[in-house]
Amino acid sequence: MKYEKSFYQIKSNAQIFEKIVEEKETIGYYNLPYQDTTEIKEFAKTVKQKDIVVVGIGGSSLGTYAIHQFLLERENSKKLHFLESTDPVDLHWRLKKIDLDHALFIIISKSGSTVETISILKYLHSITTIDNTNTVCVTENDSKLNAFAKANDMKTFEIAKNVGGRFSVFSPVGLLPLAIMGLDIDKILEGCKKVSESFFDKSEYYDTIMEKARFIVENKNRFNINVVFSYSSLLDGFNKWYVQLWGESLGKVNINGTKQGLTPIGIIGPVDQHSFLQLVMEGKRDKTITFIKIDDFKDDMTIPDITIPHLEELDYLNNIKFKDLINMQADSTIEAIKNLKDIPYDIITIKQQNEYNIGKLMFTYELLTSIVGSFVQINTYDQPGVEAGKIILKNKLSIKK
Structure with a gap:
């Protein structure tokens, strides 16, 4: 007798851990904490x-922006700028803040053919010199x-x-501009290593991350919205990075053809106590909330x-x-x-607000994303939905030409 099935069951923690260990051999981000940063x-x-202009x-920009924003006061006298949108108003506004004759342009595109990035590169090429004295490229080697x-x-x-x-x-996508800004990129990676080693040694972070991932997956139909409520404007960039990581990684079709998806929302306290919190408190019970606090801001204002x-x-204030x-x-909100x-x-x-701790936080979320993806049995690392839109855009642009 032969038995086949097209549905999946939620696997045990041990099975998921073994899958993540296997992924470590082929998925490159797991090994980034152990790289040699000398060249950078x-x-x-x-x-x-x-x-310093990140294009x-x-x-190619959200993670760098997240760390840059979190560590603003620890940087040197250089200014970091981000050119990412093809919105002409936004592009003009950002360019006005840059001394184009004394800027370093870091052009970042994994594929090397990202429409937005190359469009901005072309524009820069038309208004200033782009050469080996002021331009660095971060991309795949072919x-x-x-x-x-x-x-x-x-x-x-x-x-x-494989990254x-x-x-x-x-x-180098993030480490290069961050190193130029005077941040300690080795400390960032130390934070990543702490989480990685703890998880793969099945110690503190293993229990924390696995338990959270399992709860999210077992309750994904009831609580399908995951809210990160960060109590500091320093974490606004992290929120934006998390939304992309979570949404683009987990919004997929799994092995039995079932559409998966956990909606990420990032909000900032105390500002959003006066807006989104009402929905959380008295609205539909379809959300989990992760509060992120900074214990010591090192600011006595x-x-x-x-x-x-x-x-x-x-006057009690x-x-x-x-x-x-x-x-x-x-x-009080908690x-x-x-x-x-x-x-x-x-x-x-x-x-504390430092390189080590932002490295820990962000690597934890990368691991959490991978584990949730393994639980729901999807390909966490592709983005076919995004690619479909890119193909349509290229066809439209070709016809216009």
Whole structure:
């Protein structure tokens, strides 16, 4: 007797762990924490330009922006700019902030033929000099962008073929501009290593990540919206990176033809306490919430001990540090959610605003994404839905031409 099936069952944690161990042999991002960063750091030391311009979109810029925003005060005197949108108003606005004659352009495209990136490169080529003195390319070693760079004797850094764009922040895609900005990229990778080694040794991070992934998958039909509620504007870039990572990786058709998808939403506290929180508190119970707090902002800005006429009743705010206020706001929201007893939530507390901790946070989410993808039995690393739109666009542009 022969038995076949076209449906899938949720596998055990042990089976999923073995699959992730197998993936480690072929999916490149798992090994990025262990790379040699010497070439990147040595090149970064040679950069004299003050305006550093990342030309890339999606996975070629979101991760870099997330880390850059989180670590703003730790950078050097250079300014980091991002050119990613083909919105002409946005492009003009951003270009006005750049001294084009004294800028370094970092052109990032894994495929080497990203429409948005090459369109912006073409425009830059028409308004300023683009040559080996001011341009670096980050791409696959056999792409057309790499051929362009080599033909013009430009410095290049390789994106390995087995490192997907949205998982590429810890490759030269992110490490190159971050090193130029004076950040300690080795500390970033140390944070990644901590999570990786703990997970693959089945210690602290294994239990935390596996438990969360399993809950999300077992309850995906009831709670199919995953909200990251970050209590700091420093994490706004992380939220945007998470939305791409989660949405583009997990919105797929699985092995038995069932459409999968967990909708990511990133919001910022306390701002969104005055908007989205109402929906969470009294709206449909279809959301999980992850609160992210920063334990110590290392900033002692304090509400002054003054009385404003007609606002005397609010003098209880006097002498409170803003870092304490925002964490009290976070704790109050968490307590309100906890008291409802019907909204799944968890809390991530970042000890300090530094390279090590942002590396830990982002690598944790990469691992979590891979594990959830393995549980629902999809290809976490492709994006056929996105490719369909790209093909249509290229056809439209060809007809127009």
